[in-house]
Amino acid sequence: MILTGPEIVRQHKTGRITLDPFFPEHVNPNSYNFRLGPTLKIYTDEVLDVRRPNAVREVVIPERGMVLEPGRIYLGSTVEVMGSDHYVPIIRARSGIARLGLFLHVTADLIDIGSHNQWTLQLHAVQPVRVYPGLIVGQVTFWVPQGDVVLYSGKYQGTRGPQESQIHRDFLAHVSAVA
Numbered sequence: 001m002i003l004t005g006p007e008i009v010r011q012h013k014t015g016r017i018t019l020d021p022f023f024p025e026h027v028n029p030n031s032y033n034f035r036l037g038p039t040l041k042i043y044t045d046e047v048l049d050v051r052r053p054n055a056v057r058e059v060v061i062p063e064r065g066m067v068l069e070p071g072r073i074y075l076g077s078t079v080e081v082m083g084s085d086h087y088v089p090i091i092r093a094r095s096g097i098a099r100l101g102l103f104l105h106v107t108a109d110l111i112d113i114g115s116h117n118q119w120t121l122q123l124h125a126v127q128p129v130r131v132y133p134g135l136i137v138g139q140v141t142f143w144v145p146q147g148d149v150v151l152y153s154g155k156y157q158g159t160r161g162p163q164e165s166q167i168h169r170d171f172l173a174h175v176s177a178v179a
C-alpha cells in the first residue's frame with residue numbers, strides 16, 4: 001500500500017516520516033518531491049573495482065549549471081534528509097526529468113526502513129543534459145510494510161552529501177568469513 005500525498009503530510013506532522021526541510025508545495029498526489037544537492041562526486045578511474053575503494057573527485061555544481069555527459073556516473077545527493085521508521089521509501093525521478101533521459105539512480109531505488117539520510121543519487125545521462133543545484137529532480141514514495149520491522153543500521157547511515165560505494169567493505173568481510 002502506498003501513502004497518498006495528504007497521508008504523507010499527516011505522517012510527517014506526527015514525526016513518523018522525516019522530510020527535512022519540508023515544503024507543502026512539494027507534495028504530490030502520492031509522493032513528495034526532493035531536490036538535487038550542490039555537490040557531485042565523479043569516479044576518477046575508468047575501471048572501477050568492487051574489492052577496493054574507488055577514488056572520486058568532488059565538484060560543486062555552478063549556479064549556471066553543469067552538463068552531465070553520457071558514459072559516466074555522477075554521484076549526487078538529495079538536499080532533504082528523509083526517512084521513516086514506519087514506511088518503506090522508494091525513490092523515483094520526476095517524469096519531466098526522465099523525459100530528458102536523465103536517470104536518478106542505477107537500479108537502486110529501494111531505501112531501508114530506518115535510513116534517515118541525504119540519499120545518494122546515481123545520476124546517469126542518456127545524452128548531455130544540464131542540471132542545476134537545487135533542481136527538483138525526484139520524488140519519494142512511502143510504502144506500508146508487512147511483518148516485523150528491523151531498522152537500517154548499515155554503512156551509509158548518518159551520511160550527508162553524495163556517498164561513493166562502500167561495497168569493498170562487504171567483500172572483505174565476506175572473504176574473511178569464508179577464509
Ligand SMILES: Nc1ccn([C@H]2C[C@H](O)[C@@H](COP(=O)(O)OP(=O)(O)OP(=O)(O)O)O2)c(=O)n1
Nearest residue numbers: 105108109110111112115119120152154155156
Ligand atoms: N539510491 C540510493 C539507494 C540507497 N541509499 C541508501 C539508503 C539505504 O537504506 C542504504 C543502503 O542501501 P542498500 O541496502 O540497497 O545498499 P547496500 O546493501 O550496498 O548497503 P548496506 O550494506 O549498508 O545495506 O543506502 C541511497 O542513499 N541512495
